[in-house]
Amino acid sequence: MDMHGIVDYFLELVKIDSPSKNERALADKLKRDLMELGFQVEEDDAGSKVNGNAGNIIARLRGNAQKPTILFGAHMDTVSKTPGIKPVINNGKIFSDGTTILSADDKAGICAVIQGIRSALKEGVEHGDIEVVFTICEEIGLKGSKNLDVKKLKAEMGFILDSSGEVGKIITSAPAQNKFYFKIKGKPAHAGVEPEKGISAVKVAGVALANMNFGRIDQETTANIGIIKGGSATNIITDLVEMEGEARSRNEEKLEKQTEHMIEAVKDAAEKYGAQVEYRVDSSYPAFKFDENSPIVRYAVRAVEKIGLKPQAAPSGGGSDANILNGKGIPCINMGSGFFNPHSPEECITIENLVNLSKLVKALL
Incomplete structure (x- = not known):
């Protein structure tokens, strides 16, 4: 994969200010980028329901093979106002300059979805229908996914890229x-x-x-x-x-x-x-739990192994959009997205993890 392209795209994303309820600038960019990849893109009315300036982005791309319809999800908002993020690369790691968060939570997930799909399309990888959902207001109570109309989705399984920890971690249960x-x-x-x-x-x-x-x-x-x-x-x-x-x-x-x-x-x-x-x-959100023999877990394990990493099934103590989507009837698991120390100025991600996460998206198609 194009490591430099992935890193450059990630750096571009983290410099776009997108606190909860103010995701407009990022949403507009992602809509353009998805359309350039050939997706049909729409924005729902979730923003008006939470007094925000942007809605959830829902994008669809028709498949070229008889394979499952896969959903990829990540959230656009950051945990706090982050004007002027200045990313720094040092010894293969990306940090902020220490005065703000980095916003790898969850721009690493967004980057991987776009870059993984871009690489797959460039190489002519066979895939089923692809659905992408980039939500708003995740950090203030999963409000974007709570206001998402899942009747617009047909995914057979979904993968949310929004967990700290190494790529290869598979969140099989959450409270x-x-x-x-x-x-x-x-x-x-x-x-x-x-x-x-x-x-x-x-x-x-x-x-x-x-x-x-x-x-x-x-x-x-x-x-x-x-x-x-x-x-x-x-x-x-x-x-x-x-x-x-x-x-x-x-x-x-x-x-x-x-x-x-x-x-x-x-x-x-x-x-x-x-x-x-x-x-x-x-009730903020429902729990979900999959055992190791669940089709979605087996599918994730194969994808992780395909890119040469060791799958590690693990429970989580936190909620994510995966909780909401499971509650709405779409089997979803959260995936380790390679970032550490989220919600703090020490937040960081290695370039290796950023590239591996993009590879994982490609392998999941």
């Missing part, structure tokens, strides 16, 4: 996630004059958290309380505390059990001190 929103309502009073007349929402929250099991629950399950807000002055018994958290598990029954545990911890503490609780639980 479902629930998000929690608690409002603990106590009673205000003067903290120095008549504290007995108040009910401290802070104390209720503290007792609830002390009795709550979170962190690493087991090998399939995690939980966390990540946001706590409340109080306005030290001389007022706080009458309102708000907490936000999450639970994840690759086992739906365990997720339900952990969800009930966290809710009960808050309710029990509120009852003990005479406070009130309002709460909401939102």
Whole structure:
């Protein structure tokens, strides 16, 4: 494959600012690039549904052989605003200059899809129908894929290129996630004059958290309380505390059990001190799980071996567009995309991994 062409294209992508809800410039470029490859390209209305300036890109290319219809997916948005990314190449690795993220998450995936398909078409590789989906707003809750109309897709299996780690890693399972929103309502009073007349929402929250099991629950399950807000002055018994958290598990029954545990911890503490609780639980995305004999896993293993790498099946603790697409009926797995330290200024990818990821796309056709 054209290593220099792949690297140049990746560097071009990372210099395009594309934070969540502001993917317009990148979307316009990718639409042009896909059309140059012969794809029929459309942009859906997901952007209007999330108050963004671009929608998901959906592209289709007819096959030239009786082979499965394959979907490739990656997301266009980055985890934070990234104006002025300055990529640096050093000893075969690509970094930013240390002041921003690199945005290999997920522009490495986008680069590989375009470059892998470009190489295959140039060499006349036989392939079935190809579908490409580049989503928006993945980093802020998978909002692009959640608003994707899968009735427009005919793929028999899909490969999302959006996992950190070496190329060859095959994500065979990923957790479902629930998000929690608690409002603990106590009673205000003067903290120095008549504290007995108040009910401290802070104390209720503290007792609830002390009795709550979170962190690493087991090998399939995690939980966390990540946001706590409340109080306005030290001389007022706080009458309102708000907490936000999450639970994840690759086992739906365990997720339900952990969800009930966290809710009960808050309710029990509120009852003990005479406070009130309002709460909401939102299901963020479903779990998925494939065993090693699943057709999609066997297909991925053969492709990885074809490019001379060792397949490594692994579970994930995070969600991706693969969770949503599986939930909507398209068998999908996430794939190791060669980048490391995502969401940080230390993010990097080796040129070798970038090229191997493009080779993998070509092998999956």
